Amino acid sequence: MDLIKNYINQSITIAANNLRLNNQQIEVVALLKEAISKSDKLSDDLINMKKITELSTLAIRLNDIYNSLTQNPIDFLKISDQFKEHSRYLIKDLGHMLDVCTPAIFKSAIEKLKGIDIYPKEEIKVDLSKRVYDEQPFERSETEEIKEEIIFEKIEETETEEIIQNFESTILGPIKPLDNLLKKLSDNDVEYEELIRFSKMMDENAALSRKIGFEILSGMHRIVSKALILIKNRDLMPGREVIESLRACLIVIVAVVRGKDVDINNYLNKAERFGNQLLKIKSKDNS
Numbered sequence: 001m002d003l004i005k006n007y008i009n010q011s012i013t014i015a016a017n018n019l020r021l022n023n024q025q026i027e028v029v030a031l032l033k034e035a036i037s038k039s040d041k042l043s044d045d046l047i048n049m050k051k052i053t054e055l056s057t058l059a060i061r062l063n064d065i066y067n068s069l070t071q072n073p074i075d076f077l078k079i080s081d082q083f084k085e086h087s088r089y090l091i092k093d094l095g096h097m098l099d100v101c102t103p104a105i106f107k108s109a110i111e112k113l114k115g116i117d118i119y120p121k122e123e124i125k126v127d128l129s130k131r132v133y134d135e136q137p138f139e140r141s142e143t144e145e146i147k148e149e150i151i152f153e154k155i156e157e158t159e160t161e162e163i164i165q166n167f168e169s170t171i172l173g174p175i176k177p178l179d180n181l182l183k184k185l186s187d188n189d190v191e192y193e194e195l196i197r198f199s200k201m202m203d204e205n206a207a208l209s210r211k212i213g214f215e216i217l218s219g220m221h222r223i224v225s226k227a228l229i230l231i232k233n234r235d236l237m238p239g240r241e242v243i244e245s246l247r248a249c250l251i252v253i254v255a256v257v258r259g260k261d262v263d264i265n266n267y268l269n270k271a272e273r274f275g276n277q278l279l280k281i282k283s284k285d286n287s
Helices: 002-017 023-038 042-049 056-071 079-100 103-112 135-172 175-186 192-212 215-232 240-258 265-279
Strands: none
Touching: 002 023, 002 056, 002 079, 002 265, 023 079, 023 103, 023 215, 023 240, 023 265, 042 056, 056 079, 135 192, 135 240, 175 192, 175 240, 192 215, 215 240, 215 265, 240 265
8 A cells, every 4th residue: 555655646746846836836745645645545535535626636536546556457567657647647637736725725625534524414403492501600601701712812813923923033043054064964073962952943843833834844844853863873874965855855944934936846855755764764762
């Protein structure tokens, strides 16, 4: 099953590379691939995706690819040509989906795969006609609850506004110092305390990005954080390819935060491949 998920995700990546995507569309592609990777029952999810307006056309195409891989014997001599064909067919349908889906719309659509809005819950009928209760205390209690909700909503809204206002400076602040750290790493001139400090900083910013809804930013931060710890523990050697992969993560972060209308697909793909490689490395020390 992992092979099929990887095949489909790679097809999506190739199709996306043939489209000129803005940063929001790149994030939607990343969310789509994440949803496929995390799916427990991919066949069922693809069928349910057909019922969601924004995803239906793409879901039909993805389901066709899934069926061709699971219902027919794989001809390894022709699989390369088949992969190119599947990727080519995806371009139009993926482009259509990205035209109508923002990250927020896509997340809402994916929630429906869990049963929200697709399978309406049965109405539970309760006969309260014979219930005896004191009407006045209930009304006072309800009023107090509403007051409390309003108070807490205002506090939460204020906190969220402050987080959003400071988000750009918080996320971009460590980037330049971290880029300097990467230069030191390539020269083997770095103190391990710095690696720990920056790793914790990136981990915190990953959590912040996720809280606001920037999944792609959160992923880039997690990759950098984990890589720095692996380097500190000598489980990962900071060679040229590793340094360039880490720098690709930083480029994606800056481009997304600043809303640069540039093609960062190559950097994003490089960063994602690097993240997948890190998953295979077991650290001796998780501190």
